[in-house]
Amino acid sequence: MLSIEQVSVSSKNKKIVDSVSLSLHKGDWYALVGQSGSGKTLLSQAIGQMLPPNLQANGKILFHDIDLLTAPPKQMRTLRGQKISYIFQDYQGSFTPFRTIGQHFEEYQKVHGISDSKARKSNAFHALESVGLDTSLYRRYPFQLSGGQLQRVSIAMALLLSPDLIIADEITTALDSVSGHKILELLSLKQKETGFAILFITHDWRHVKRNANRLAVMKDGKIIESGEKDHILHDPKHEYTKQLIKAAPTLDAMQRMYRR
Ligand SMILES: Nc1ncnc2c1ncn2[C@@H]1O[C@H](COP(=O)(O)OP(=O)(O)OP(=O)(O)O)[C@@H](O)[C@H]1O
Numbered sequence: 001m002l003s004i005e006q007v008s009v010s011s012k013n014k015k016i017v018d019s020v021s022l023s024l025h026k027g028d029w030y031a032l033v034g035q036s037g038s039g040k041t042l043l044s045q046a047i048g049q050m051l052p053p054n055l056q057a058n059g060k061i062l063f064h065d066i067d068l069l070t071a072p073p074k075q076m077r078t079l080r081g082q083k084i085s086y087i088f089q090d091y092q093g094s095f096t097p098f099r100t101i102g103q104h105f106e107e108y109q110k111v112h113g114i115s116d117s118k119a120r121k122s123n124a125f126h127a128l129e130s131v132g133l134d135t136s137l138y139r140r141y142p143f144q145l146s147g148g149q150l151q152r153v154s155i156a157m158a159l160l161l162s163p164d165l166i167i168a169d170e171i172t173t174a175l176d177s178v179s180g181h182k183i184l185e186l187l188s189l190k191q192k193e194t195g196f197a198i199l200f201i202t203h204d205w206r207h208v209k210r211n212a213n214r215l216a217v218m219k220d221g222k223i224i225e226s227g228e229k230d231h232i233l234h235d236p237k238h239e240y241t242k243q244l245i246k247a248a249p250t251l252d253a254m255q256r257m258y259r260r
């Protein structure tokens with residue numbers, strides 16, 4: 001469904017993402033891992049024409065035969081939300097502090113052309129319930145919710161219009177490990193229910209191990225290794241990948257640490 005073909009992201013004088021290719025199929029949990037600054041976020045922003053204005057993407061990003069790099073902005077605005085949704089690490093930044101959760105749902109649906117106000121409200125209630133939240137949160141303000149609850153609301157909104165592709169950038173980093181774990185369980189459950197593909201950007205090999213079926217490792221703007229997760233975990237080819245796997249705490253070690 002998504003084919004990234006030799007995509008580069010450059011500033012005026014520097015190539016930051018360098019000729020990256022990867023493809024996602026329906027139902028994939030595709031992990032993108034790699035060192036800080038390797039270009040993971042910029043690559044994911046290029047998919048939705050969300051790059052900072054001083055950066056330029058080249059190459060091809062085909063999504064159901066539409067080239068996302070050259071699609072007109074109006075078409076992209078429709079695609080984002082309806083077909084491609086983002087969930088970010090900085091979930092707090094996605095909410096306006098003085099507007100209730102309900103108002104956020106209202107605005108999101110109005111932008112995407114849902115004109116029946118009864119339908120909007122019932123969609124919002126249903127969305128909250130579908131991520132395990134009480135509908136009373138509809139009337140609350142973002143600061144009245146915990147981090148885990150807010151990230152659940154972000155997921156509810158991202159899934160609201162049944163997109164084919166979810167782009168999740170370090171979505172558990174700002175949460176404590178229990179909330180993070182629950183968020184991933186939720187996302188995994190939703191994926192089984194609806195079959196979207198997910199591009200999952202993470203530093204955490206535990207999440208790669210548990211959830212991904214395929215993965216790519218980025219270093220210095222390039223993909224140095226990609227393929228089936230089981231293949232790469234058992235037989236990493238690149239020295240950097242070997243180091244990443246070795247450095248990751250094992251599940252057993254993590255559990256022992258939490259028990260202490
Ligand atoms: N608007 C910009 N202009 C110029 N350089 C930028 C811009 N945004 C990011 N960069 C640089 O591009 C590189 C890649 O950034 P990116 O945010 O994609 O890294 P990342 O792999 O997501 O890192 P992290 O794991 O820390 O989130 C970094 O060196 C970053 O400083």
Ligand SMILES: [Mg+2]
Pocket residue numbers: 040041042169
């Ligand atoms: Mg990043």
